[in-house]
Amino acid sequence: MRLLERLPLSRLVLMATVATALTACGSGSEDDARLRLLNASPDLGTVDLTSDKDELSRNVATLSLGEYGGRKAGVATLQVRGASGGATLASLPVTLAKDTRYTLIAYGGSGRAQTMLLQEDQTEPASGQSKLMVMNLAPDAGKLRVFVTAPDTVLNDAQAFGGREIDGGQSTGYVTQTAGRYRIRVTDADRREDLRLDLPAVELASGKVATLILRGSGSGMLVHGLMLEQRGALTRLDNTMxxxxxxxxxxxxxxxxxxxxxxxxxxxxxxxxxxxxxxxxxxxxxxxxxxxxxxxxxxxxxxxxxxxxxxxxxxxxxxxxxxxxxDDNRLPATAGQARLRLLNGLSQALTLNLNYSQVASSVAPGSYGSGTFTPSASSLLTVSGPGSPTPLYKNDSFASQANGLYTVLMLGSDAQPQGILRKDR
Structure with missing residues (x-):
């Protein structure tokens, strides 16, 4: 029998977006807060965690976990930056409790780093029980549902873990359940057949507290996993598909x-x-x-x-x-923008235009060209070939939405081209 603990999310995690940084490794007194850095991004490179002049975690490589460092309890600003004095990536103002441990999770792509602070003070469950929380730190993947089941459970018969969908930056909250081996599947929030991650055998240990972190992939749609034991080790659970x-x-x-x-x-x-x-x-x-x-x-x-x-x-x-x-199916790097791309299935180079401005030019056969634009209710969208005054494709009422991804696929032959507009996100 599962028991969902209705703890406020603010007590479990604190979230932040881009800002500033510095780093290191401190000791401190027993009453200090203790912090470590989890580098959950494949794109940030080696990073450091600092707070003011305190060095907390140094030289934390991609998809790895740093050591704990001490910081005086109270108001502080945590900073993530490139290793050895590199550029500032993100910062987070926090209030730290004394004699408490935290893990700061850095995630997101280069130029849009984000952070999440995990407070590691959950009471350990009784023998034979385990606690698990799932965090969606893959914002490009959109809203997801997680299913933690017996290995042979049919997905359509399963109940979503935590009883809810989780958007980027959200978590399920901790759920207490019987310890043992489970199959963990992650799907699109609305379509269970859209499987984003399948972990066939995950051991949830007796008397332990763990957090499954869903991190993004290069495509934006599939996700990988990182299992973090409270005050313990990190295990990579990579997608194999x-x-x-x-x-x-x-x-x-x-x-x-x-x-x-x-x-x-x-x-x-x-x-x-x-x-x-x-x-x-x-x-x-x-x-x-x-x-x-x-x-x-x-x-x-x-x-x-x-x-x-x-x-x-x-x-x-x-x-x-x-x-x-x-295929790069990630959301636009800038909120409120949209992405537009051209797939060239013809035998001549093509140019993609929006309102008479080039979005992608000289797109070679068998390749993509893409760009970012400001969406609107109606735009002129055209695809042209070399030296031809007449567009090969034309849509004079192209409607687009913020954070959308649109693709024009040019198929058929050069003599009889056929343009197909798809909304991929």
């Missing part, structure tokens, strides 16, 4: 394709078409199938864990050109 979709740009013809045993496009699908993302194992994989009745195969050297990819097939259907493109 990637997401792949197939886009066919042929002007006509049926296509069927499989990758890692997953059907990327089923029999009867007619090109041009845009497939849905499918989960596949990371690493080297082979693509096999038929296009226009002609068999094809292609080997890919490596799909990175947590990555999103588009496989683009274009050119002659009897001898297709196959390109692999890495």
């Amino acid at each position: 990637a997401r792949v979709r197939l886009v066919t740009a042929f002007a006509s013809g049926g296509v069927h394709a499989t990758l890692d045993g997953q059907s990327l496009m089923s029999f009867g699908t007619v090109s041009p078409t845009i497939g849905e993302y499918r989960l596949v194992r990371s690493g080297a994989q082979d693509l096999n199938g038929f296009a226009g009745g002609f068999p094809f195969s292609h080997s890919f050297s490596s799909f990175a864990p947590g990555g999103d990819y588009t496989v683009l097939m274009r050119g002659e259907i009897s001898a297709p050109t196959i390109s692999l493109m890495s």
Whole structure:
């Protein structure tokens, strides 16, 4: 039987966004607060934690945990910066309690670092019980639901952990439950079939308190895990999967394709078409199938864990050109902005324009071009080719929203191009 402790989130975590920093490693008296730094970002490099002149955690590498340092209790400003006097990344004003331990978690991408302060003062559960809290520190992934179940539980029959969805910067609160081995799955808040992380065997130890931190991936959609034991060690729980979709740009013809045993496009699908993302194992994989009745195969050297990819097939259907493109599905770095990109499935370089201004120019065949813009209720969106006064694609009432991600896919042939506008976020 589970017991959800209704503790105020402010007592569990304090959150902050970009600001200033410095760092180090102090000792202090027994009444001091003790702080350490968890570097949960793959993009910040090695970082330090300081407060005023106190050095708390030094040279904390990517995805690792620093040592505790002492800081006088009371009002303080915690600062994260690049190691050895590097640039300030973030700062957080706090009030520290004496004889209390904390972990400051640094996360987010370069140029948009954020912090979360975890107060490590939870009462340990009784023997045979465990406490777990899940934090969503993957803001690009959006709202998520977490399911902590027996290994063989069907996801549709499971109840969300903590009874709620968690947006970026939020947590479930601590839940007390029987210690043991569990399967932990993370999905989109609204679509359980949209699986973002699957950890098949996670041990929740008897009498222990732990926090599962969900951190972002390079694609923005899949997430990785970090399990932090209260006042204890850190364990990496990396995603082993990637997401792949197939886009066919042929002007006509049926296509069927499989990758890692997953059907990327089923029999009867007619090109041009845009497939849905499918989960596949990371690493080297082979693509096999038929296009226009002609068999094809292609080997890919490596799909990175947590990555999103588009496989683009274009050119002659009897001898297709196959390109692999890495998809950046993250939100705009600046809140209130939107992202716009062009996928070029034709055989000529293309330019993407918004209200007569170039968003991406000279986008080569089989590649992306992208940019950031201020969204509006109606804009002129065009795609043009070299030396042609007439746009190959035109939308004179393009409506966009803040934090959206939009893609124009140019498919078909140069003689008969077909532009398709997709809202990906």
